[in-house]
Amino acid sequence: MKKYAIIVAGGTGKRMGEALPKQFLKLGGTPILIHTLQTFQAADPEIELIITLPQEEIQFWDELNIWHQNYLEHKVVAGGETRFHSVKNALEHVEEGLVAVHDGVRPFVSSETINQSFEQAKENKAVVTAVLMKDSVRQIDESGNSKNIDRSSLRLIQTPQTFDVELLKSAYNTPFKPSFTDDASVVEAHGHSITLIEGDYQNIKITTPEDLIIAEALLKAK
Ligand SMILES: Nc1ccn([C@@H]2O[C@H](COP(=O)(O)OP(=O)(O)OP(=O)(O)O)[C@@H](O)[C@H]2O)c(=O)n1
Numbered sequence: 001m002k003k004y005a006i007i008v009a010g011g012t013g014k015r016m017g018e019a020l021p022k023q024f025l026k027l028g029g030t031p032i033l034i035h036t037l038q039t040f041q042a043a044d045p046e047i048e049l050i051i052t053l054p055q056e057e058i059q060f061w062d063e064l065n066i067w068h069q070n071y072l073e074h075k076v077v078a079g080g081e082t083r084f085h086s087v088k089n090a091l092e093h094v095e096e097g098l099v100a101v102h103d104g105v106r107p108f109v110s111s112e113t114i115n116q117s118f119e120q121a122k123e124n125k126a127v128v129t130a131v132l133m134k135d136s137v138r139q140i141d142e143s144g145n146s147k148n149i150d151r152s153s154l155r156l157i158q159t160p161q162t163f164d165v166e167l168l169k170s171a172y173n174t175p176f177k178p179s180f181t182d183d184a185s186v187v188e189a190h191g192h193s194i195t196l197i198e199g200d201y202q203n204i205k206i207t208t209p210e211d212l213i214i215a216e217a218l219l220k221a222k
């Protein structure tokens with residue numbers, strides 16, 4: 001069965017607050033996005049890699065690859081206005097089989113998680129990695145009052161999110177809604193249930209400046 005990975009890196013990283021989009025910032029001297037690609041390649045060299053990038057950064061990415069001698073085979077697709085639009089663009093380059101969607105700024109995903117998500121998706125068609133919450137959680141109502149939520153019923157959702165190609169393509173054949181924060185939300189709105197598998201606390205999404213400090217520490221500990 002054919003396997004694809006769409007590595008989404010079409011964002012501009014507003015919350016990071018750097019001029020350079022965060023996927024190109026260096027971790028241990030190597031751009032974050034190159035770490036992520038290498039992780040997928042190491043998990044299974046048969047996975048066909050497709051990355052989304054902001055249109056205006058495609059030439060810069062080519063130069064980065066040459067500079068860092070990263071010659072991993074991959075297809076580059078221009079991203080869209082939101083993550084949803086970027087995934088939708090990339091899906092045009094996917095034919096049949098299974099497809100994992102993964103954030104380019106989650107370089108610490110393990111080979112085990114990647115391979116397990118493909119394995120489970122053969123049977124369940126929509127497989128998403130998740131971890132238990134460590135903190136207490138409160139919900140705020142319209143008047144600003146808060147109430148405790150039972151955290152045992154909640155999960156933090158990560159990527160990869162891995163799907164049967166036909167299912168993901170038909171789910172994405174819908175207009176964008178702001179509630180589509182990930183691929184699972186799109187597939188669920190299409191009427192298919194989601195199977196959760198255990199994620200990994202090291203699989204952080206590098207979003208704000210302190211995440212870079214944590215990421216450097218995680219890299220050293222590897
Ligand atoms: N139009 C977009 C927006 C986001 N992404 C990708 O989706 C992943 C998760 O998004 P997020 O962490 O929110 O990245 P940014 O959108 O870049 O960050 P911010 O919201 O702070 O601007 C990132 O790898 C990002 O590059 C994408 O491919 N296309």
Ligand SMILES: C[C@](O)(CO)[C@H](O)COP(=O)(O)O
Binds near residue numbers: 083205207
């Ligand atoms: C896909 C995701 O990483 C799952 O946790 C998350 O929804 C991305 O959210 P963002 O607002 O695009 O960072």
